[in-house]
Amino acid sequence: MNAPATTPGTPRHPALDGLTTALRELLGPRCSTSDSEREHHGHGESYHPTKAPDVVCYPQTTDEVSRIVKLCHQAKVPVIPFGAGTSLEGHVVALHGGVCIDLSRMNAITEVNAEDLDCTVEAGVTRKQLNEHLRDTGLFFPVDPGADATLGGMTATRASGTNAVRYGTMKDNVLALTVVLADGTIVKTGGRARKSSAGYDLTRLFVGSEGTLCVITEITLKLYGIPEASSVAVCSFPDIASAVNCAIETIQCGVQVARVELLDETCMRAINRHNNLSYPETVALFLEFHGTDAAVVSQAQMVEALAEGHGGEGWRFAATAEERSKLWQARHNLHYALLALRPGASSWGTDTCVPISQLAACITEIREHAKDAPFPVTALGHVGDGNFHMGFLIRMDSPDEIREAERLNGLLVNRAIELGGTCTGEHGVGYGKAKFLRKEHGDAAVEVMRTLKASLDPDNIMNPGKVLPPALDRV
Numbered sequence: 001m002n003a004p005a006t007t008p009g010t011p012r013h014p015a016l017d018g019l020t021t022a023l024r025e026l027l028g029p030r031c032s033t034s035d036s037e038r039e040h041h042g043h044g045e046s047y048h049p050t051k052a053p054d055v056v057c058y059p060q061t062t063d064e065v066s067r068i069v070k071l072c073h074q075a076k077v078p079v080i081p082f083g084a085g086t087s088l089e090g091h092v093v094a095l096h097g098g099v100c101i102d103l104s105r106m107n108a109i110t111e112v113n114a115e116d117l118d119c120t121v122e123a124g125v126t127r128k129q130l131n132e133h134l135r136d137t138g139l140f141f142p143v144d145p146g147a148d149a150t151l152g153g154m155t156a157t158r159a160s161g162t163n164a165v166r167y168g169t170m171k172d173n174v175l176a177l178t179v180v181l182a183d184g185t186i187v188k189t190g191g192r193a194r195k196s197s198a199g200y201d202l203t204r205l206f207v208g209s210e211g212t213l214c215v216i217t218e219i220t221l222k223l224y225g226i227p228e229a230s231s232v233a234v235c236s237f238p239d240i241a242s243a244v245n246c247a248i249e250t251i252q253c254g255v256q257v258a259r260v261e262l263l264d265e266t267c268m269r270a271i272n273r274h275n276n277l278s279y280p281e282t283v284a285l286f287l288e289f290h291g292t293d294a295a296v297v298s299q300a301q302m303v304e305a306l307a308e309g310h311g312g313e314g315w316r317f318a319a320t321a322e323e324r325s326k327l328w329q330a331r332h333n334l335h336y337a338l339l340a341l342r343p344g345a346s347s348w349g350t351d352t353c354v355p356i357s358q359l360a361a362c363i364t365e366i367r368e369h370a371k372d373a374p375f376p377v378t379a380l381g382h383v384g385d386g387n388f389h390m391g392f393l394i395r396m397d398s399p400d401e402i403r404e405a406e407r408l409n410g411l412l413v414n415r416a417i418e419l420g421g422t423c424t425g426e427h428g429v430g431y432g433k434a435k436f437l438r439k440e441h442g443d444a445a446v447e448v449m450r451t452l453k454a455s456l457d458p459d460n461i462m463n464p465g466k467v468l469p470p471a472l473d474r475v
């Protein structure tokens with residue numbers, strides 16, 4: 001959803017005019033204060049109230065990013081890094097105004113080391129751009145959030161996607177970073193070695209920091225060989241519990257699925273309508289297997305047998321590469337297919353992750369709470385690692401619907417945390433989920449995060465208002 005950017009009456013920062021002049025001198029037309037550019041950068045793809053930044057900058061080098069941040073640091077004006085703007089928890093909303101740094105023009109793939117299975121990219125490169133570039137090398141980068149996000153944004157949100165069960169998340173796939181700190185200092189973290197015990201792991205600190213600690217300008221990533229063989233199957237189930245239990249058993253048996261996606265009956269209806277497909281409109285698993293020809297066949301046979309034991313029916317392979325890619329395209333476009341089910345509605349999507357043994361109980365319990373909701377409620381997820389989303393197709397002009405969505409979101413997130421899980425498996429905290437951080441991590445851990453933030457960004461200019469909940473003395 002793209003709600004209009006609002007610019008409610010917070011006072012303009014007194015240093016802004018001088019800062020804007022200095023930024024114009026540095027960047028020329030790559031510094032904009034136009035309403036349309038500001039509006040575009042004041043929101044992600046979520047339902048959260050929006051606010052536009054005062055200025056939008058388009059740097060082309062790490063050095064330019066450093067100079068922009070130095071100027072903001074001197075003026076004590078907020079900095080909001082921006083990738084593709086596809087985040088879902090209000091991450092890029094300029095809550096306190098300030099300067100948006102749009103990294104999209106830093107989109108060079110600077111190095112591909114095929115023999116070492118790694119590459120280095122600028123932060124504005126998108127995941128599809130990287131895979132297109134790698135196409136003829138026999139390598140690929142597996143982390144695949146539904147949107148064509150930038151690798152900077154994916155690093156900053158610790159993103160994952162359908163492949164995480166096999167290849168891990170951004171946390172597992174970033175080897176090194178170049179970042180610009182809040183005072184403009186350029187720091188390089190990590191390296192190309194696959195392992196290192198040298199010092200504090202700054203790379204992991206910055207992965208998932210959501211623009212609150214630094215601007216990421218360059219990322220070194222792990223790459224993988226395109227598997228010799230792969231196959232995709234769809235299987236229908238009588239209910240959520242059967243499908244989830246099949247996924248859990250698959251993981252527990254050690255079958256190395258590359259993807260195992262749960263879609264409920266509403267998702268399947270949306271997929272059929274939006275893509276002109278004709279799958280049974282009941283709960284389904286989409287599964288993908290990678291390996292040698294023989295390994296793929298044996299993995300698929302094993303999971304088919306497990307599925308039968310859980311009432312799975314209609315096991316069907318996507319026969320051709322084209323059919324496979326159509327199927328995953330349909331899965332990745334599900335957000336838009338669901339929106340089309342209720343014209344005029346917005347999607348409030350929430351993301352949690354629990355230990356896999358708790359998954360079926362968690363989803364079933366929340367669906368029960370949601371059965372009388374006045375709007376469609378959907379469940380889908382990357383269930384192989386316990387990560388799932390519930391979506392509420394609500395009308396933003398209905399206070400009753402918003403209240404009910406908030407209630408269900410709170411129930412789900414609190415339940416996931418109680419079951420040993422997290423308030424967000426992959427979308428991140430932004431400002432939408434900051435209120436759950438204390439329950440998940442405890443006061444002491446949140447205070448350590450606050451101390452880290454204060455030591456790296458004492459003036460709180462880096463994406464202020466995101467990730468961290470209010471200080472204890474202000475609660």
Ligand SMILES: Cc1cc2nc3c(=O)[nH]c(=O)nc-3n(C[C@H](O)[C@H](O)[C@H](O)COP(=O)(O)OP(=O)(O)OC[C@H]3O[C@@H](n4cnc5c(N)ncnc54)[C@H](O)[C@@H]3O)c2cc1C
Nearest residue numbers: 083084085086087091146149150152153154159160211216
């Ligand atoms: C249809 C749809 C499907 C999605 N599916 C998934 C999914 O399966 N898995 C998943 O993880 N997410 C998913 N997302 C969410 C979103 O795509 C991810 O959060 C993505 O990582 C955001 O990247 P971006 O480039 O759009 O970042 P933005 O939205 O521009 O920014 C996100 C955050 O990162 C910060 N940031 C951006 N670039 C930098 C940088 N260079 N340096 C420092 N901070 C930076 C921003 O300040 C902000 O806090 C989905 C979103 C949509 C709309």
